[in-house]
Amino acid sequence: MSATPTLTERAGALFHRYANPGRFLRLGVKLQPWLTWPALILSVTGLVWGLFFSPADWQQGDSVRIMYVHVPCAWLASSGYFALAVCSVLSLVWRHPLADLAAVEIGPVGACVTATCLATGSLWGKPMWGTWWVWDARLTSVLVLFFLYLGHIALIRGFDDPQRGYRAAAILALAGAVDLPIIKFSVQWWNTLHQPDSITLRGAPTMSHAMLWPLLVCTLGFTLGFAAIVVARLRAGVMESRIRSLLSSPRRNGEADTSGAVGEYAA
Amino acid sequence: MKRKTRRLWLVITCVAALGTAAGLTLSAFSSNIQLFMTPSQLNAKPPPADRTVRLGGMVVAGSVKRDRKGDTPINRFDVTDGQSAVTVSFEGILPDLFREGQSVVAVGSMAPGGGFMASEVLAKHDETYMPKEVAEALQKSGKWDPKFGPPPNAASWNAMTQKQASASVQGK
Amino acid sequence: MTHLPYIITSYGLAIGLALFLSIGAALRLRRDRARLAALEATRGAGRARGTGQGETA
Incomplete structure (x- = not known):
């Protein structure tokens, strides 16, 4: 070991401050209401606003209201997968135990959101485009993302030794992250039936402000809701691994657990 | 602790390699990933009549002719990409969003006598969302005619409320 | 409203999903909390009777 810590080491030390599952449980309890309640209030506000108080589109009529659920789900499908990829790097490089548990919990939530997207x-495409489905680059790349989520869910639970499952699933998640830029830029690189993005970093959104605001409120609400559900599931996951380690080391109470993922409980 | 640095570089290298490989593959197959052909492409290299292709473009203003054969509507319209145009004939009900100036994707094949025989027509809407009143205000003020292309720069109207739009329509 | 069935189905899907995920998470959290508390209580009792070692985390 060198005398001055490298950047990787310092980053690792920073991550490991939050790797301790006991510390995470205490943080999670405090964090939970700050996620759950704003998520609920913002989502309900945004959905009611979008459904009853925002204007209908000049050519799409009321079916444009499907946007207020479709777009937040699409955003979360991609950013949920991005979170999965970040957990995978933390897991592969720093062997971060909490990142492994987080990856287990993000997968199913992300898959549900992608399925809803x-x-x-589809429900929007049928009345507007005239078809439920078309194999264009945007729709196909999101379908691939859905299958990546399903593969991750199966792989991370597919081994008797959870550590091997974490490793394999992390590699899959990182390899699949290639799909994220493809989804993002599919509507620019190729011609598709799906329209390009209305909200971009460059230029004004090509959307009336009367529709933009409820959309932003919905997106923020859904994002907080996603975080709230993942944090709640992760708290449960941490407790479950604590239960497993208690059950697997029967007569060793009072000593530090040495079993697997949540080894540094007492640290 | 060197192991972690090494693992980090390994992960970065693998992701970069995979990304490059995916990028090269996609750019190599780029023409297969396109959903539709443009009228120029179709006219330059007409595919054989037995091959189903997708044709995409804008419906030319004033080109739509609606007819009936019994109960089935028969539609003929021109699709253009600005450089070239193809006449499409389609038997069936067009989607709600179909109109002159709208982008459409027609699935079908080249007819032996020229023109495109569509078995399905899909409407493609653009990324612009605006209330009816705003669209009317823009049309009344002469800034935009939906028959001839996309709406004007969004920054000029996206802060306009329905009330302002209705007021400006009535003021004219 | 036009296209009402499509709109209602979409909103229904989103709300159904939110309920499914959040109720699922809440039930799981409650069950795990109870199990962990029960387990730690028995371990704690065993410790008090047995080796008498100090508290952990």
């Missing part, structure tokens, strides 16, 4: 998109 595809379903609501």
Whole structure:
């Protein structure tokens, strides 16, 4: 070991401050209401606003209201997968135990959101485009994302030794992250039936402010809701691994647990 | 602790390699990933009549002719990409969003006598969302005619409220 | 409203999903909390009777 810590080491030390599952449980309890309640209030506000108080589109009529659920789900499908990829780097490089548990919990939530994105998109496409589904680059790349989520869910639970599952699933998640830029830029690189993004970093949104605000409120609400559900599931996951380690080391109470993922409980 | 640095570089290298590989593959197959052909492409290299292709473009203003054969509507319209145009004939009900100036994707094949025989027509809407009143205000003020293309720069109207729009329509 | 069935189905899907995920998470959290408390209580009792070692985390 060198005398001056490298950047990787310092980053690792920073991550490990929050790797301790006991510390995470205490943080999670405090964090939970700050996620849950704003998520609920913002989502309900945004959905009611979008459904009853925002204007209908000049050519799409009221079906444009599907946007207020479709777009937040699409955003979360991609950013949920991005979170999965970040957990995978933490897991592969720093062997971060909490990142492994987080990856286990993000997967199913992300898959549900992606499925909702595809379903609501289909429900929007039928009356507007005239078809439930078309194999264009945007729709296909999001379908691939859905299968990546399913593969991750299966892989991370597919091994008797959870550590091997974490490793394999992390590699899959990182490899699949290639799909994220493809989804983002599919509507620019190729011609598609799906329209390009209305909200971009460059230029004004090509959307009336009367529609933009409820959309932003919905997106923020859904994002906080996603975080709230993941934090709640992760708290449960941490407790479950604590239960497993208690059950697997029967007569060793009072000593530090040495079993697997949540080894540094007492640290 | 060197192991962690090494693992980090390994992960970065693998992701970069995979990204490059994916990028090269996608750019190599780029023409297959396109959903539709443009009228120029279709006219330059007409595919054989037995091959199903997708044709995409804008419906030319004033080109739509609606007819009936019994109960089935028969539609003929021109699709253009600005450089070239193809006449499409389609038997069936067009989607709600179909109009002159709208982008459409027609699935079908080249007819032996020229023109495109569509078995399905899909409407493609653009990324612009605006209330009816705003669209009317823009049309009344002469800034935009939906028959001839996309709406004007969004920054000029996206802060306009429905009330302002209605007022400006009535003021004219 | 136009296209009402499509809109209602979409909103229904989103709300159904939110309920499914949040109720699922809440039930799981409650069950795990109870199990962990029960387990730690028995371990704690065992410790008091047995080795008498100090508290952990």
